[in-house]
Each structure stands twice: as C-alpha cells, then as structure tokens.
Amino acid sequence: MSAIAEREIILKLEDVSKVYSGTVAVKRANFEVRKGAVNVLVGENGAGKSTLMKIIAGVERPTAGRILLEGEEVSFSSSGDAVNRGIGMVFQELNLFGNMSVAENIFATREITNRFGKIDHAQQENRAAEFLERLQAGIRPDMLVEDLRIGQQQLVEIAKAVSLDARILIMDEPTSALSAAEVEILFKVIADLKARGVAIVYISHRLEELIRIGDYITVLRDGRITGQEEMKNVDTQWIVRQMIGSDAKDFAKADGHLPGEEIFRAEEICLPRATGGLAVDHVSLSLRAGEILGIYGLMGAGRSELFDCIMGRHDHSTGDIFIGGRKVKERDTTRRIRRGLALIPEDRQREGLVSILSVASNLTLASLSRFARLFHIRAADERQAVTQVVRELAIRVADPAQEVSSLSGGNQQKVVIGKALLTEPKVLLMDEPSRGIDVGAKADVFRTMRKLSRDGLGILFATSDLDEVIALSDRIAVMSNGKLTGMFDRTEATEAALVAASALGHGPAPHTESTAHD
Template identity: 55%
Template sequence: MAEEQSEVVLEARNITKVFPGTRALQGVDFKVYKGKINVLVGENGAGKSTLMKILAGIEEATSGTICLFDNEGTPHEVTLSSARDAAGKGIGIVHQELNLFTNLNVAENIFMNKELSRHHSLYIDHQEQVERSRTILKRLGQDIDPETLVRDLRLGQQQIVEIAKTMIDEPKILIMDEPTSSLSIQEVRVLFNVIADLKAQGVGIIYISHRLEEIREIGDYITILRDSKLVDCGLVAEMEMADIIRKMVGRDPKKFFSGQAHEAGKELLSVKHMTLPRFGGGYTFQDVSLSVCEGEILGIYGLMGAGRTELLETMMGLYDKASGEITLEGQRLDTMDTKERIEHGLVLIPEERQREGLFLNLSVEKNLTMASIARYLKLWQINVKVEMKRVAEMIKEMVIKVSSPSISINALSGGNQQKVVIGKALLTKPKVLLMDEPTRGIDVGAKSDVFEIMNKMAKGKFGIVFVSSELEEIFSMSDRIIVLSKGKITGEFDRSEATEEKIRKASEIGHGITASA
C-alpha cells in the first residue's frame, strides 16, 4: 500500500475501551506517520476523544497495545500511565478547550507545572522562561512577546500558546483536537502555517476536526471511526469527500437536509438603531437595525470581531450600556431584563454550549426544564409528573439519543448536548430564537439534525436569527442574509440574490478591503 512508504512513529493495535454500560472503542487500529497530518474523523460518540485520551495517557485502554517506533523503525510496546508519562515519551496533546491562565503572561503559561528554577533553588527563573518561550514561539514562526498577559492576546494567538506548552517536551507526535473551532478565517491560516512548520520538522500530527473542508486541504492520512469501530483508513487524496461522509455517518450525504425557502408571515421582531459602546472607546457595533418575520430564518454572517455574538446578547438584555429599540409583536423589550424578555418570547441559544447553555453537574431532564421551571409549579411545588411528561416529549421531538433522562448531561455527545440546549429554549415557548453558531463543534450528522430542527421551527411560524461562520450554512439555511463588518451592517441580501462573492466582499469592508476590491 502507498501508506507504507511513510515512516510510522506510533501504532495502536486492537484498542478496546469499556466504560460501565458502554463500549467506547472496539478493536481499533490506528497509525501515525512522521511529518504527516494524520486525520481522525467520526461523528460525536464514535470514539475519537477516547482514543486520543488513551494515546495521551489520560485514559488506559481495557485491552490492546501501543507501540512507539525508534529511529531505526523498530517498534517498542509502551504503557502510557499518565499525560506526563506520554509527554515524556514524545506525545503531546492540545485540547479543544483552551486551558490557560489569562491573568499570567505567555511564558508563565508555557512553563506552568514545569517551572525553571535558579540554580536548583526554590526561586523561579522568570528570565530564562521568557527566553526559552521566545525560542519556542520562534520555532512556531510566531513573534508573540512572552511577557504579554494571555488575556491581551487574540484567540488565535492563545491557541498558539497552547501548542507552545506542548513543545517544551519536544514532541514527536502532537494531538490537536478541533484546533480551529473558535478561530477566524485569518487565524486558521496562521495555525495552518504553524502546522506546516511542525510537519517540516518531522512532527507527526493527529488532527481531529468536524470541518471536512480542512481535511482535504491539510490532511495526508485519514482514519474513520463509526460507532466505536474502525471503518476505513488510507490516503486523503485517494478518498472522495462524499465517501468519507458516508462512512462516518452510515448514510448517503445527498439525503442530508438542505435548506429551502420559507413562507414569511407577519413581522415578529424589530431592532432599531442598536448600539453597544466598547470599553475604552469606540463601539462593538453601531446603529444596527433588522427585522424577522414569522417562519423566516435571518442569517447573520461576519468575520471574527464583527460583533455578531454581542448583537444577539444585547438583544437578550445582557449589556446595560446598549441603546436602541427592540420590539416583539409590538411589545417593547429594551426596557426589560433578560428574564422578562424570555417570558415575552425571545430566547438565545449561545455559542458556548457547555459554558453558557448547560449545567454540567445536572441531568439531561434538569437541563431541559431549568429555563421553564416556573411552568411546572403547583402551589410552590414542582409538578414532577407534568415536568417529566414535557421532558419525554422534547427528547422525542429533538431526537436526543439518551438512555435515560436522569443521566448526566456530560454523558451525551456534543450533538445531543446541543439538542438539549435547543430543547430547553423551546420549552420556554418562544416566538423568536436567536441561534449563535448552533452547529459549532458537532459532526456532520448532528449538523443535519440541527438544520432539520430549524426547518421544522420555521414551518411552525417561529422567527429565527441564525449566526454562523460557515458560508455554506448561511447560504443553505437563510431566507435573508445580513452581513456585519466591524460592528456595522455592510450588506443585506435575499436568498435568491446572495452569492459567495457578494457576502465575502461585504464582510471585508472595514478590514482594509473595499467592497469593490
């Protein structure tokens, strides 16, 4: 096979992992090649994260073997007892969620728990840490000042710092779990340049992503998991994208839901001259006006920093300094607090699902009813029978894959967690839903389910405001599209007239590129 021409640096053989009540991996084989991008794909719950945790020493396999290859190509079976043990053997991991101390500087974060001391004393050698951090960042092709506080860095730069943390141990293998999920287009390009440099230095990179277009662009080898089993592996260049999707989800991608025009009814939501001052001067967004009708999906597109998320949060009443007028079916909302806005029919599905949309220490059922618990009160007590009836109905309606409503929300895949967030919102009986990146960090099959839900809501006369960084999603789902750039509306298009060129040009106004460029 062509893949054998590359040098294998790690091989996992027949890996099985059993948790109480579930088999997360079943006899999975996986190879990592030196200086190559080794892509791992599969739906949420396919076993990707479990396999990576085993390779990073965070979890221990129930059975199976892991071999590392020396410079002569000889395999040596190893046991990875901890993340530190794996790092010592040349395996590093960059988790999807950033794990940084924002009140400390870059060098202090890079050497956290690996501090350098002065002449074997108890005192930290801060200057040496700064100099070594500068060397590591230079190796990554970055000119970030190691003495800068992390909170003052852009998100993409913070992602680079996460990578730099792993470089102290000179990894031969680097695991990257959804590294671009929160990055802008420009920041993704910077990260891809860093990855290319690491490849050139001989680092074997294990790359997990739900953005399938990235696989074609940077992937060398691909391994596909489905339902905890290995489905296929090989060269990315020899696989069609439609085949990859079919193997991931077990069905024809042509049958996935694609958006359709919806019949708009009366106006539901009106926003006029909405403005949010920025701390320190200027505006996060300024003089934004929009409207949404019954049965309509309004898409909002813009580059990172355009003010999309802040606009939705302002509509929900999260910023006291904001000005402007918001009406829902003629009722003024801008004088109301967030709770009152929800009661009048406006609800937000936040971008940060785990941090802002869920109670991670509670069950699925409690998460579903938390925002609407007042509806189940009877004489100051919760009518559990009614509450559980609505929970069961919502689980069925959202097609949430769960063995029991009483299990922890943490036991669900990302896609099913997102369905819980949407279900929680629907139980408040809204009229307009504000959906901020509703498909972020979920697989292609779960995206299809979310789009089907949105289509169903539009047919049910809900109004939907939909923010996405993915142009394909915006085109597929939106009846109208508004483009934000640097806090201002720079374009508005009906579904029939929108083109990728028009949207991109409008989104680049204010970024040093004119609309006529």
C-alpha cells in the first residue's frame, strides 16, 4: 500500500469492533476521514460498512475501540449527539415519514418555530425549497412523501442531510434509486460540499462511480479492513480483489437453453395518472416459460407501475393478463399470487419485508397456506422449507430466528426473493433486483435468476442498468413515458439501440421481428 497523502484528518476510528449476539460485525477497524474529500468505503454486503457508519453516526455504540473527532475522544449515545457534533447521514434504507410533507421531513426533530413556539410551516417550506433547488429535485416542499417516487424520496433524504450543515456527511448508497441525470446533479452538490471543507464518507456498489468521485478508498471484507489507498492509485480490479479476494464474480451468462411455450401475456395495460395522462399507456407483451424478459427504462418510464398493474395493486387499471393461456379474472393481489404471480418490489424495505419479524417469518409470510393443516401451522414443514431456501439462496444468517432487519442489504434482498419463490410462482416479476447490493450479492441473485429460468419459471426483470439488462435478458423490452417503445432479441440489443428507444415515448412503439410470439 502506498503512503496515503496527508490531508487534514477530522475523524479517526482506532481499533473499533462491534459484536452482535456473538457475531463480529466489525473487527479492529482503523478508519480515517479527511476534510474536503470524498472518503469512499466499499465492501460486499455483510462486510460491515453500514455498521461502521452507524457507529460514526451515533446509531450504534462500538463494543471496543475509540472514536477521535478532531483529536478529541468522543462517545455518542444517540444519533442526536452525532448531529450536534456536526455528523449527518443519508441512510441506504429511507428514513422518512410518508404521511408528512417534504418540508416536515427535512426539518423533523429540529423544527423551525416562531416567537410563540409554534412550528413556522411557511419558513420551513421556504428553507426546504432552497435545498431542493440545489438538488434540482423538481419537488414541491408541501408534497406528501408517500406520493413521491422512490428516487424522489431519495433526493428528499439527501436534502435532509445537506440541510444539517454537517462537517462530516455520510452517504450510504445515495444514488441507488437515482436516474443518471439526478446522479450528475448530486455529484455537483458533493463537489460544492468538498469545496466548503465538508468531509464526505461515501458508500456505493457502483465501482466506476467510486473511482470517478472518490479521493480516498477503504475496503472492508468480513468486518476487517483489507485495503486503504488514494483513489488515483487504484482501478476497479484492485477494488474487487480487496473486496472478494479475486478479480471478479461474473454475470450469470446465458446458457443457451430454449424457452418453452407462452406462460404469460399482458394486453393493452393502462394506468391513469391522478394528474392526468397515463402512467402505463397501452402496454402489451408476452413471456415464455424459462425466458428472462428484461424491461429497460429510466426512472418514471412506467416499469414499476406496469408491475403493480399486473399484480392487481391498482383497481382502476385496465387491460387483460393471461397465465398459461387462461385469462386472469381475479383483480386482487392475493388471488393473483395464487394464480402464479410473484413480485420482488423495488423498495424491499417498505414493500418486501416486515422488519420486526424474523428471517423465517418473512420467508413464509406469503405462503403460510402451504404449511397449514386446519387451524395449525405444520412447524416442522415450515422449518424445512426455510432451511432449504436459506441454503439454496446462500442467505448469510446465523439463525433464521434472527430479525431480518439485522441482515445486510444483499441478504435482505435474498429473503424477499425466497419469500416470492415459496409461493411457487409461474411468473416472477423482479423490479430493480440488484438495487443497493454489492458485486458478490448481485452475482448470487443473477445466478438464481438463470437457474430459475432453466427450471421453467418465466421472469420479467425491470432495470435501469444497461449492462445488466443486456447480460441477463433473452429479450429486452424498452419503456419510456409509460409506453413500450422497443422490443429486441438478445442478439440485436446494443446499448445505443436501447438508449435510443428509451428516449422515445410518443407515437406507436416500433415493431421488430422479435415482438412476434414465437
């Protein structure tokens, strides 16, 4: 390791360890944070990154070791303590109140009050508008958070952190739900913060992104720091080697198996927007057994809304769906699951998991009828199913009785996938399945998708990642502005063609030979 150039260190962790119920999450970590720099922290899911950041942010207390802030040893009893000392954090899993406005969320627990001690809502909205303008968010401060798309909610979380005027700002996967344009704006904000002397601690699984904006990098593996360098001295191969001990974990490449008969068809699916127009605009597509059909599009393209319509989550949507050639007349989500549909939602924390329940309870939550006899659950059968899923999906958990919230993001995503698979679906809808998970967990998820397709499951897979959609899909549909704007066979799909199709959105969808039902 080359000597790391000395820029003023504002925060230092010395031999910090954290143990949970006998499990060592972080072991004797030494970590330095420099002023006016982006200090990157990277590692696979479960490596200890989030634990280390929660220690810095006062959410968790270290089991051993000490924290030095500007040379003074400190101990935070709460996140409020850390905020008072100038440390803010953008959490990976959104920490917002859906029934409150954007402005109320930004100033939650530190409300602006008037001389009578009452909350000054007008002043809060004016201040919130300034932070949102810096992020070019296009969000009104009086809007309810629950009415925003997940990417917009991510921008609110970032605005909340920026509003703290922190000296140290921790960003845990801040771009995971942002469009490419929104990422560029965030990077400008980060550059501005650096110029003001703010120390940024930045966590992301997008390695090219880290190399682009990082000044220093620290790599964690299994709770231990395995590498520290100036970013100018490293490349993606170095980072991956430090993370997983080898150069790469491959995409699950297509294995040449041939899809079977049509297993699913959607015809003329439409979803009206509350503000007018259509969020999903007359979308028709088909899927064969054993096929992975990728749906590519940017944020707001209508991919998630299409999945919600298919799952029966919007009773005012129109159009027809067919499973195995038979029309699905059931309109509610529960009965559509029984017909063979299952969804991996984009927001796993809010829509895919019940965080206070155990891993085991989350896995079987949607399939309890499989284990029921009269009014009782066959506990032995349920345990056997849980054990099998944990093994097959390589979920890293010491005990399935553990709360699911204690798992890393990648392992939580595997629990969501396992829950869907236990319903024994015929068609699996996967909305951004690799969002916020590391290179190793992604490889596990992608291998699982390939295995499921070989077993005859039909998979609809929505993503905004070009590399992923091209590597994994047998065919690729492109959506823009609620419309289907292109359909490509794997052999004809190129980045240029997909990007061009995603820039459309007016007029009829272009027809290609691969749109025909084979």
